[in-house]
Amino acid sequence: MYVYDEHDRQMMAERVAQFRDQTTRALAGELAEDEFLPLRLQNGLYIQRLAPMLRICVPYGMLRSVQLRRLARITRDYDKGYAHFTTRQNVQLNWPDLEDVPDILAELAEVEMHANQTSGNCIRNTTTDQFAAVQSDELVDPRPYCEVIRQWSTFHPEFAFLPRKFKVAVNASEQTDRAAIRVHDIGLQIVRNEAGELGFRVHVGGGLGRTPMVAPVIREFLPELDLLTYLEAVLRVYNRYGRRDNKFKARIKILVKALTPEGFAEKVETEWAHIKDSPSRLTPEAIERIQGYFTEPDYAALDNATDLLAQQRFENRGFDQWLQHNVDTHKKPGYAIVSLTMKKTGTPPGDVTDRQLEQIADLADEYSFGEVRVTHQQNVVLADVRQDRLLELWQQLGPMGFGTANLNTLTDIICCPGGDFCALANAKSIPVADAIQRRFDNLDFLYDLGEIDLNISGCMNACGHHHVGNIGVLGVDKKGQEFYQVSLGGSSQHDASIGKILGPSFARDDMPDVIAKIIDVYVNKRTDEESFLDTYRRVGIDPFKERVYA
Amino acid sequence: MPDIIFRDGSIRQNQWIVVPRPDSGESLNIPDHERALIPADLWLAGREHFVGREDIGVWFDSHDEPEILADHVNELPLIAVNFPKFSDGRGYSIGRLLRERFGFKNELRAIGDVLLDQLQFMKRCGFDTYELRPDKDIRKAARSLNFFSQGYQAATDTDLPLFRRRAS
Numbered sequence: 001m002y003v004y005d006e007h008d009r010q011m012m013a014e015r016v017a018q019f020r021d022q023t024t025r026a027l028a029g030e031l032a033e034d035e036f037l038p039l040r041l042q043n044g045l046y047i048q049r050l051a052p053m054l055r056i057c058v059p060y061g062m063l064r065s066v067q068l069r070r071l072a073r074i075t076r077d078y079d080k081g082y083a084h085f086t087t088r089q090n091v092q093l094n095w096p097d098l099e100d101v102p103d104i105l106a107e108l109a110e111v112e113m114h115a116n117q118t119s120g121n122c123i124r125n126t127t128t129d130q131f132a133a134v135q136s137d138e139l140v141d142p143r144p145y146c147e148v149i150r151q152w153s154t155f156h157p158e159f160a161f162l163p164r165k166f167k168v169a170v171n172a173s174e175q176t177d178r179a180a181i182r183v184h185d186i187g188l189q190i191v192r193n194e195a196g197e198l199g200f201r202v203h204v205g206g207g208l209g210r211t212p213m214v215a216p217v218i219r220e221f222l223p224e225l226d227l228l229t230y231l232e233a234v235l236r237v238y239n240r241y242g243r244r245d246n247k248f249k250a251r252i253k254i255l256v257k258a259l260t261p262e263g264f265a266e267k268v269e270t271e272w273a274h275i276k277d278s279p280s281r282l283t284p285e286a287i288e289r290i291q292g293y294f295t296e297p298d299y300a301a302l303d304n305a306t307d308l309l310a311q312q313r314f315e316n317r318g319f320d321q322w323l324q325h326n327v328d329t330h331k332k333p334g335y336a337i338v339s340l341t342m343k344k345t346g347t348p349p350g351d352v353t354d355r356q357l358e359q360i361a362d363l364a365d366e367y368s369f370g371e372v373r374v375t376h377q378q379n380v381v382l383a384d385v386r387q388d389r390l391l392e393l394w395q396q397l398g399p400m401g402f403g404t405a406n407l408n409t410l411t412d413i414i415c416c417p418g419g420d421f422c423a424l425a426n427a428k429s430i431p432v433a434d435a436i437q438r439r440f441d442n443l444d445f446l447y448d449l450g451e452i453d454l455n456i457s458g459c460m461n462a463c464g465h466h467h468v469g470n471i472g473v474l475g476v477d478k479k480g481q482e483f484y485q486v487s488l489g490g491s492s493q494h495d496a497s498i499g500k501i502l503g504p505s506f507a508r509d510d511m512p513d514v515i516a517k518i519i520d521v522y523v524n525k526r527t528d529e530e531s532f533l534d535t536y537r538r539v540g541i542d543p544f545k546e547r548v549y550a
Numbered sequence: 551m552p553d554i555i556f557r558d559g560s561i562r563q564n565q566w567i568v569v570p571r572p573d574s575g576e577s578l579n580i581p582d583h584e585r586a587l588i589p590a591d592l593w594l595a596g597r598e599h600f601v602g603r604e605d606i607g608v609w610f611d612s613h614d615e616p617e618i619l620a621d622h623v624n625e626l627p628l629i630a631v632n633f634p635k636f637s638d639g640r641g642y643s644i645g646r647l648l649r650e651r652f653g654f655k656n657e658l659r660a661i662g663d664v665l666l667d668q669l670q671f672m673k674r675c676g677f678d679t680y681e682l683r684p685d686k687d688i689r690k691a692a693r694s695l696n697f698f699s700q701g702y703q704a705a706t707d708t709d710l711p712l713f714r715r716r717a718s
Contacts, residue, residue, distance in 0.1 A: 007712055010699060018697040022667060030687065038637060039667055121637070151702045151712065157674035158646055158705065161639025228711075239643050274651060279714055280704045286713035 001062050001371055002147050002293045004112045011155070012109045015116060019043045020102035027099065042122055042160070044115025045101055046423070053421065054093045054101060055118040056108060060128045060146040060170075061089035061374040068361035068372070070111045072354040078104050083357065085342055085350040087414055087463055088167070089127050089374045090118055094421055122160050123153035123235070126168045129178040130375040133294065134383045136331040139190050140198065142172040142179075144290040145227065148282065152228050159235050163242035164250035166235070167207075180376065180492035182206045182215045183468055185252045186234060191221065199223045204234060204264065205256030208462035212498040213253045216261035218268065225282040226272075232280065233272035237264070297369040297384055302334025305387035312391045319394050321443060322405040327390065330383075336390060338368075338382040339375070340402035341412060345437040347401065348430040349415040350378030359400050367393050376465075377414055379407065409446040410454055410519070411437045414465055418458030418475060419482070425458035427475025427482035432456055432511050439512035440519075449519065452532045455490070468492035470533045471518060472499045473511070484511055488518070488544055489536045500541055503549055517548045552688075554659075555680040557673050559692030564681065566628060568609055568661060580606070587630050587661075590619055601625050609661065612640040616647050623654040631677070633662040642675040649676035649706045666694040676706030 004012070019039070026036040040046075044055040056071070071091060075083050078100050084092040096104060108114055117124055126146045133141040149168055153159070159166075169179040172190040181187025187203035200222045206215025222230050234252075241259075243249045256264045313320035328337040340360065342350050352360070360380055364372045367389060368382035375381060380402070385393060397403030406412045413436065416422065418429030433456055440446060455469030466472035472487040483505035490499030506514050521544050526535045536544075551564040566585045571592075572578050580586050590608040593600055600606045607628035610616055623629065629648060631641040641660065648654040659679040660672045666687075669680055673695055682688050704711045 005716070007700065007716070011702070014698050021693070021697075035636065035665060035667075121639075148713075154702050155698065156703055157671040157701065158642040159639070160671050161637050161642070161668075163639075236643050240640055244638060244640075278704065279709045280711050282713070283717070285717055289713070289716065 001064060002059070002143075002290070008112075012112075012114055015043075015114065015155070016102065016105045016109050019105060023098065023102050038120050038161070040101075041120030042117055043101070043105065044118040045098070046119060047098075051095045052098050052101070054096045054104065054115060055086065056091045056093070056113060056115050057118045057125050058090050058113075058374050059150050060126055060132075060143055061130055061376075062143070063372050063374060064111075065361035065364045065370045065372075067111045067113055068357050068364070070107060070113070072357035072361070074104055074107055075354045075357070082351055082353045084348070084417060085352065085374050085378045085380070087350075087376050087378060087416065087465055088125060089130075089376055090125060091374070092417070094417070116154060119165075121162045121164050121166075123156065123162075123166045123168065126150055126153070126170065127179055127184075127376060128170045129173055129176075130373040130381045131178060131328065131337055131383070132172065132373075133296075134330050134332075134335075134337050135173060135176075136329070137175050138172040139174070139192060140172055141291070141294050142170040142190055143294050144287060145188070145190070146170050147290050147293070148227065148287065149231070152231065156235075159239055162235070162239055163244045164247070164252075166238070166252065168231075175494075177492065177494045177496075178375070180465070180468065180496070182494075182496035183208055183212070183465075183492055184215065186231065187215050188227075193221045197223060200227065202230070202234075204268075205253040205261070206496075207251050207253045208465060208467045209251065210248050210460045211251075211253065212462070212467040213257070214496045214498065215253070216256065218256070218261055218265040224287070225284070226276060228282055229276045229278060229280050230268070230272055232275060233268050236271055237267050241267075297371075299332050299335065299384070300386070302332075302386065302388075304333045308388055309390065316391070318398075318405070319391055321447070322394055322397075322403060323390065325405045325409065325447070326403075326407040332384075334387050336385050336387050338385045338390070338393065339407045340380045340382065340397065341404045341407055342379050342402065343406060343412050343437070344401045344404050345411070345434065345441065348417070348420075349413050349433055356400060356402075360402075363393065363396070377408075377412060379412070405443065406446060408451045408453075410449055410452045410471075410515075411440050411446060412454075413437065414453070414455040414469070416457050416463035418456075418464075422458060422463075424461055425475060426460075426477035427458050427484065428508070429456045429458040429464060429473075429475055432473060432475075432484060432508060435508075435512045436515055439516065449522070450531050453490075453492075454515070465492065466490070467498045468496065469499060470536070471515065476505055478505070482508055484508060486514060486518070486548075488541055489533065491533060502541065503545055514548055518544055521547045552681060552684045555669070555682055555688065555691040555695075557678045557695065559695050561688055561691065566607065566630075566659075568630065585628075587628065590614060590616075590629075593626075594618055594622070597622065597625075607657075610641075610644055612638045612644070614644070616644045616652065620652050623648060623652045624656065626654075626656060628657040628659060629654060630659040630661045630681075633660060633664055633668070636663040636665050636668055638663075642671055645672065645675040645677050646706055650709075666690055669694045670697055674701060674705040674707050 169184040202219040203215035373381040419425040457464035457466040468490040485505040487499030609630035
């Protein structure tokens with residue numbers, strides 16, 4: 001994992017001092033509310049429905065145990081003893097006081113954390129696959145490139161006041177896309193060209209929100225060393241020509257659509273030609289230096305514990321289910337990737353207490369080289385667990401609340417904080433997730449349904465990624481009443497697609513029934529090997545419509 | 551006229567008047583005996599008349615294209631860029647283009663909705679003087695200019711990004 005050097009440390013300390021000064025001026029009335037707004041947003045601070053909300057950055061989802069423990073302490077000392085894992089691999093505090101935020105940032109800086117650019121119209125946290133470097137089908141580890149982008153985008157003087165927020169995601173796996181790159185402003189797929197050289201396929205103009213779009217490819221192959229100059233060209237074109245007259249048309253996807261992907265690409269190429277050979281062009285040494293921070297942990301030379309696990313599974317059905325659903329294949333023999341689900345029924349998806357944060361830290365130290373990864377599905381991954389210790393690990397998870405063996409099933413719901421917390425929301429989302437989790441409490445039935453993404457957003461801003469859920473739920477406001485619109489067929493994978501709206505929206509109490517009917521149609525129509533998405537794509541939306549509105 | 555902040559944090563008297571774009575049908579009203587900044591396209595249209603005058607500079611609005619002056623920037627003693635609203639970030643790109651692409655060497659000034667917390671970005675993007683909005687405390691400018699001792703990226707102030715400085 002990346003470790004700060006004296007340059008990073010100095011700039012982060014300067015940033016804390018700067019925000020302390022800005023907060024002092026805001027509290028003294030020297031900064032108008034609208035003037036303080038972008039400054040606090042670029043330090044992660046929202047003013048929410050009930051209190052400020054602080055979004056703390058977790059660069060590309062990586063956390064060390066010392067950082068988890070510090071987060072736990074901060075939630076205790078400055079908040080109400082819990083935190084929330086977001087759908088962009090970050091962490092949010094729901095109840096800090098404005099005047100405490102500079103102190104919180106100082107405490108974070110001590111463990112190499114910050115809240116830079118987690119909000120506001122700037123380049124946000126770059127995200128990637130939570131299985132980076134431990135899965136077998138990726139070309140290279142994507143995280144060094146995320147770190148290269150983090151450094152380039154941090155306090156970028158030209159791009160601090162973009163037309164709108166800007167999100168970059170990187171994926172290196174050929175078969176899966178856990179980073180959902182096609183619904184980002186820029187999605188980078190790491191590829192090799194015919195000559196075997198490493199580079200990126202560049203997607204630009206994806207996004208969710210009011211106008212969901214799957215990003216078109218604007219460059220099939222960008223050589224590795226050209227990454228930053230090309231990003232700079234894309235951002236410059238966007239900064240200059242993106243719409244600023246209408247907040248809802250200000251994302252880069254609208255510009256790409258207006259110019260057409262070809263027209264946009266041409267503008268970028270023209271701009272890039274001027275800067276591609278500037279000193280901002282990466283060097284092999286610069287990349288190697290960063291890669292040096294992401295070396296393999298000290299794996300033991302092991303064989304796969306196949307017989308042992310078979311025996312343990314045979315003796316313990318719960319362990320068997322958990323292994324099958326929450327544990328993935330690791331590239332190293334004898335190791336496994338474990339997903340801790342933060343989706344226990346009765347707890348808002350992604351919420352963790354201070355104690356749980358410390359428990360995760362302890363588990364990381366004991367079982368996974370002291371590191372974890374936060375996922376955009378709001379779960380936490382222990383990426384390097386020895387297979388012969390899985391049973392021992394699993395036995396601890398139940399009491400902690402992380403053992404629900406529902407990863408990627410219907411009840412592994414992605415859900416934004418919604419109207420319970422968020423000032424933007426039209427409707428609550430957490431109670432809907434809760435009601436659906438309670439309705440589908442039979443694990444065998446969930447397993448029989450297979451992988452289904454159910455995503456819930458409390459408003460158009462789509463923090464719950466509802467457009468790309470196989471089943472998406474969107475909270476809407478109708479004359480002051482909360483209703484829920486359902487869409488089907490979304491995907492954030494390599495076959496990314498935007499879900500189609502089923503029809504008129506539903507009252508909250510009806511939602512478990514509506515989901516049950518949708519599931520019913522799938523169960524009746526599916527063939528042996530079909531996932532929910534496969535069946536939907538084959539039969540279309542009509543059978544679902546007929547059943548739900550019958 | 552409000553004072554002007556220089557990139558070293560010093561504060562000096564403003565010598566330049568910004569002449570607004572005339573309404574259609576009106577002609578440009580350049581004051582006598584004062585240094586004036588006129589809309590860049592109008593300067594270009596009357597270039598033969600203005601070129602060589604040390605008391606005439608230009609200003610760009612944030613939606614203007616600095617490319618129109620690409621071959622002539624150094625004929626001007628001063629170019630100003632207007633930030634109509636502090637949240638409009640187009641001026642930063644204009645500044646960098648004028649400096650880094652077109653090689654402008656004379657004074658580059660930020661005007662309009664210029665607040666203390668933008669100064670650091672403006673400085674890195676090649677601006678060397680700043681006309682702070684008059685209701686803001688100009689004495690705090692030096693501090694705002696100097697919160698950061700360095701940056702990660704190359705910009706107008708340095709063409710060496712941190713990854714190259716680290717290597718040396």
